[in-house]
């Protein structure tokens with residue numbers, strides 16, 4: 034049965050969520066119930082619109098458990114989430130090994146390879162995913178696919194050092210990503226700048242190339258000026274997808 038809202042909350046009841054938000058909440062709550070265990074003290078919190086439901090469910094585990102825990106953010110948004118929830122904020126400098134990290138994804142294939150970085154946080158997300166004993170993905174059903182590039186058409190998000198972006202675009206075009214482009218801020222006010230002061234290039238590939246995401250990852254990593262690639266291969270232990278009908282898919 035899907036997890037129920039926390040009963041001990043003193044806050045006023047909120048209307049039940051519907052649609053995509055309900056799917057995100059179900060994925061996040063189920064993953065927390067199964068993977069954030071009482072003995073876990075160091076917890077990585079990812080980025081995006083599904084992750085607030087992760088924090089919501091962790092809070093429902095109670096003050097007693099959470100007072101001995103430290104939470105590490107993957108970016109400005111999750112730092113705010115942690116602080117506003119009254120949880121203890123930590124840094125990977127102090128805690129380079131975590132118990133568990135839970136994060137969203139833009140697309141997840143049948144082998145649990147992911148495209149991440151829709152929110153331009155892929156560098157810190159990958160550091161905290163690698164740092165964790167267990168890395169778990171939470172998402173709604175739209176992110177669940179057989180092969181990458183099926184639903185996420187925007188391409189692989191690549192964080193790059195600003196000095197190298199023009200050459201990197203050339204190199205990516207030569208690699209076959211003809212539509213690779215610098216990610217622009219809304220209203221095209223200028224390039225998106227990451228929490229690390231870098232730019233992001235979105236590089237789409239053909240469906241045949243997405244069959245081997247490790248190969249794409251290796252090739253892009255070799256290019257000078259690339260900081261990190263939003264392809265997470267062989268990293269996630271499990272992915273939780275909330276479905277439209279209120280069921281959950283775990284893979």
Ligand code: 5RP
Nearest residue numbers: 081082083137150151152154
């Ligand atoms: C940010 C990410 C996010 O985790 C990803 O974009 C998923 O976000 P959402 O939960 O809003 O669908 O990789 O860089």
